[in-house]
Amino acid sequence: xxxxxxxxxxxxxxxxxxxxxxxxxxxxxxxxxxxxxxxxxxxxxxxxxxxxxxxxxxxxxxxxxxxxxxxxxxxxxxxxxxxxxxxxxxxxxxxxxxxxxxxxxxxxxxxxxxxxxxxxxxxxxxxxxxxxxxxxxxxxxxxxxxxxxxxxxxxxxxxxxxxxxxxxxxxxxxxxxxxxxxxxxxxxxxxxxxxxxxxxxxxxxxxxxxxxxxxxxxxxxxxxxxxxxxxxxxxxxxxxxxxxxxxxxxxxxxxxxxxxxxxxxxxxxxxxxxxxxxxxxxxxxxxxxxxxxxxxxxxxxxxxxxxxxxxxxxxxxxxxxxxxxxxxxxxxxxx
Amino acid sequence: xxxxxxxxxxxxxxxxxxxxxxxxxxxxxxxxxxxxxxxxxxxxxxxxxxxxxxxxxxxxxxxxxxxxxxxxxxxxxxxxxxxxxxxxxxxxxxxxxxxxxxxxxxxxxxxxxxxxxxxxxxxxxxxxxxxxxxxxxxxxxxxxxxxxxxxxxxxxxxxxxxxxxxxxxxxxxxxxxxxxxxxxxxxxxxxxxxxxxxxxxxxxxxxxxxxxxxxxxxxxxxxxxxxxxxxxxxxxxxxxxxxxxxxxxxxxxxxxxxxxxxxxxxxxxxxxxxxxxxxxxxxxxxxxxxxxxxxxxxxxxxxxxxxxxxxxxxxxxxxxxxxxxxxxxxxxxxxx
Numbered sequence: 040x041x042x043x044x045x046x047x048x049x050x051x052x053x054x055x056x057x058x059x060x061x062x063x064x065x066x067x068x069x070x071x072x073x074x075x076x077x078x079x080x081x082x083x084x085x086x087x088x089x090x091x092x093x094x095x096x097x098x099x100x101x102x103x104x105x106x107x108x109x110x111x112x113x114x115x116x117x118x119x120x121x122x123x124x125x126x127x128x129x130x131x132x133x134x135x136x137x138x139x140x141x142x143x144x145x146x147x148x149x150x151x152x153x154x155x156x157x158x159x160x161x162x163x164x165x166x167x168x169x170x171x172x173x174x175x176x177x178x179x180x181x182x183x184x185x186x187x188x189x190x191x192x193x194x195x196x197x198x199x200x201x202x203x204x205x206x207x208x209x210x211x212x213x214x215x216x217x218x219x220x221x222x223x224x225x226x227x228x229x230x231x232x233x234x235x236x237x238x239x240x241x242x243x244x245x246x247x248x249x250x251x252x253x254x255x256x257x258x259x260x261x262x263x264x265x266x267x268x269x270x271x272x273x274x275x276x277x278x279x280x281x282x283x284x285x286x287x288x289x290x291x292x293x294x295x296x297x298x299x300x301x302x303x304x305x306x307x308x309x310x311x312x313x314x315x316x317x318x319x320x321x322x323x324x325x326x327x328x329x330x331x332x333x334x335x336x337x338x339x340x341x342x343x344x345x346x347x348x349x350x351x352x353x354x355x356x357x358x359x360x361x362x363x364x365x366x367x368x369x370x371x372x373x374x
Numbered sequence: 375x376x377x378x379x380x381x382x383x384x385x386x387x388x389x390x391x392x393x394x395x396x397x398x399x400x401x402x403x404x405x406x407x408x409x410x411x412x413x414x415x416x417x418x419x420x421x422x423x424x425x426x427x428x429x430x431x432x433x434x435x436x437x438x439x440x441x442x443x444x445x446x447x448x449x450x451x452x453x454x455x456x457x458x459x460x461x462x463x464x465x466x467x468x469x470x471x472x473x474x475x476x477x478x479x480x481x482x483x484x485x486x487x488x489x490x491x492x493x494x495x496x497x498x499x500x501x502x503x504x505x506x507x508x509x510x511x512x513x514x515x516x517x518x519x520x521x522x523x524x525x526x527x528x529x530x531x532x533x534x535x536x537x538x539x540x541x542x543x544x545x546x547x548x549x550x551x552x553x554x555x556x557x558x559x560x561x562x563x564x565x566x567x568x569x570x571x572x573x574x575x576x577x578x579x580x581x582x583x584x585x586x587x588x589x590x591x592x593x594x595x596x597x598x599x600x601x602x603x604x605x606x607x608x609x610x611x612x613x614x615x616x617x618x619x620x621x622x623x624x625x626x627x628x629x630x631x632x633x634x635x636x637x638x639x640x641x642x643x644x645x646x647x648x649x650x651x652x653x654x655x656x657x658x659x660x661x662x663x664x665x666x667x668x669x670x671x672x673x674x675x676x677x678x679x680x681x682x683x684x685x686x687x688x689x690x691x692x693x694x695x696x697x698x699x700x701x702x703x704x705x706x707x708x709x710x
Contacts (some may be wrong), residue, residue, distance in 0.1 A: 075521070076526060076621040239433060242615060244663070247423070247427075247664040250417070267616050267618040271617065372530065
């Protein structure tokens with residue numbers, strides 16, 4: 040058995056084990072998610088539904104198609120059907136607060152996966168510390184940039200920011216700044232580029248930003264899914280180079296998806312902050328099943344995913360800890 | 375005496391100047407925006423930057439030209455964002471399955487868009503369902519179909535796709551050339567053909583057009599085919615630059631497209647608008663967006679400033695329309 044298969048089998052076994060251990064009785068779980076538009080959400084959805092189903096639980100899936108009001112109604116419908124618990128991936132932090140309150144007011148335990156409510160005091164909240172994960176990734180980029188640059192040279196960093204209505208995007212931006220500000224004397228004011236989590240918006244804005252500021256030394260994208268867009272902007276300008284090649288722009292991202300894994304291996308990207316998807320899925324399911332088993336209707340708990348940074352330096356040791364590298368090894372990417 | 379000359383008779387110079395300013399309000403705001411951002415960041419006025427504005431405007435602009443056809447008839451097409459996603463996706467599958475090249479893929483995308491538009495047209499014309507409801511339904515239907523086809527995964531095109539998207543002819547980027555060809559063709563169709571005149575006639579007075587012998591159903595259905603085919607082409611041109619189609623691609627873009635067409639002078643009530651106006655509208659919006667990036671404006675302030683500038687442009691256009699309407703009223707008594 041290859042190392043990949045061994046790790047995948049271990050992850051699945053661990054998740055199934057959690058599912059079985061968490062609830063001796065078969066439960067009906069409502070899984071309400073906002074959409075499945077990135078690799079992360081697809082992988083998270085698969086991990087949760089497969090594990091729960093294989094453990095003998097019934098999963099009622101509800102896709103809100105990015106509509107917070109629809110998601111609220113879907114959750115109310117789940118409650119009316121008498122589900123034992125709810126796992127929620129909300130559209131945004133504010134709507135999550137309303138949905139959690141609705142579930143708890145009806146004595147249905149609820150766990151919020153990955154996208155935290157604005158108020159963390161109610162419900163089971165499994166959340167990646169986006170700021171800390173981003174900071175780890177950018178710390179590596181900063182070290183590499185400072186090591187390569189002549190002393191006294193001021194470096195120009197750029198951040199592609201996500202949708203500022205999404206707390207994950209805000210956290211990632213804060214983490215980026217935290218890393219840069221540790222060496223504020225060596226960095227110019229960062230160039231901020233809005234993406235609104237949209238490839239077309241990112242393409243237009245990044246092209247403008249790079250035209251206005253062609254001497255970028257370090258680029259951080261708040262989500263790995265934008266790397267193909269970044270490539271489209273940098274490549275025609277001769278700025279899409281592998282590590283060690285003249286003109287290489289130090290690049291990092293966050294998510295830990297299959298594209299990022301491939302690009303780190305190829306040498307175009309230097310680091311990415313990784314949300315530990317399997318830990319988060321396992322924690323959400325473990326907590327909700329434990330609450331159901333204990334008859335606890337309004338469990339409140341914050342479970343934090345510390346994440347880690349996969350870098351060019353630790354690729355050999357930590358590659359298969361990143362969910363995107365597992366997907367890549369399974370042939371997730373077409374080309 | 376020209377109509378303009380007749381209308382300016384008996385007016386003070388300031389009134390004439392105001393009239394002229396309102397008539398060309400969109401262009402003046404466009405110029406003011408370019409100058410403002412040029413002062414904020416001189417690099418914005420560099421040919422590469424301005425070319426980039428037009429290139430990035432091509433995505434919304436091509437779709438806005440198609441949307442103008444629909445708006446001219448008094449209709450609306452909310453499905454364009456989903457067509458931008460689904461049609462290139464169908465083309466991608468066809469390219470992969472049959473080994474088609476990029477030009478053939480482009481043709482497939484446009485044809486797929488036309489078929490999707492024909493579905494809209496079928497329900498609007500044959501079943502007489504209002505366009506808002508039909509296209510709202512197909513907005514979800516088309517995207518849902520695409521999401522089902524891909525299982526929410528991204529679709530990666532062959533490297534030739536990006537080579538096409540990033541290519542240029544005589545130094546002019548391909549997206550700009552496509553934008554120009556579409557704009558010119560649409561301008562000719564709207565202003566020089568019977569079909570174009572029938573679209574305006576339908577938008578101004580559907581019953582009158584029917585009595586005049588216009589095949590209202592055919593014209594009304596055709597504009598939805600044009601709109602969807604344009605959206606498909608717009609989506610293909612942008613995807614060609616990235617090489618990857620994400621499940622969220624095109625989402626919410628219907629609002630940008632409608633805004634560009636309206637900003638370019640198209641009326642939501644039909645009968646007023648032009649292809650050239652859609653080009654100006656899309657380019658103005660993109661100029662504002664990219665100008666804010668060049669000026670390094672705080673990200674939280676950017677949407678506010680975008681909204682304000684677009685609001686001012688639409689307000690000026692509204693004042694212009696009102697002033698033109700007033701100036702065209704017949705005077706019962708000659709002014710003293």
